[in-house]
Amino acid sequence: MQHRHRQLAERAAHHPEVAFAGVTTGPSNLVAEVVCRDNADLCRYLTERVGALEAVLSMETAPVLRTMKRTGALPPQAYAGPA
Incomplete structure (x- = not known):
């Protein structure tokens, strides 16, 4: 079962929308941060x-x-000071 969780995390990590993916403990087995338009x-x-x-x-x-x-x-450009 744990091997499947790691495989899923690795697969999700390759999605271009995913900024972060990780295997966790607790009620969720995987957490991911995605960036969408x-x-x-x-x-x-x-x-x-x-x-x-x-x-x-x-x-x-x-x-x-x-x-x-x-x-x-x-x-x-953030260090350039006020415009």
Whole structure:
């Protein structure tokens, strides 16, 4: 069973929409962060791509409506100061 979870995570990680995928413990076996253009694109991804994977028996989504803080490097223009 664990081998199937890892295979599913690896398969999902190759989807261009997936920014992060990992195997977890607890009620969920896999967590993934996906980036979609809009709600329709997210719906297509969930129904056509994820729904087509036999190993997926159920899924739960939590769309991010607004990002308050993000970590990571800033692009060079962010350091240029006020325009």
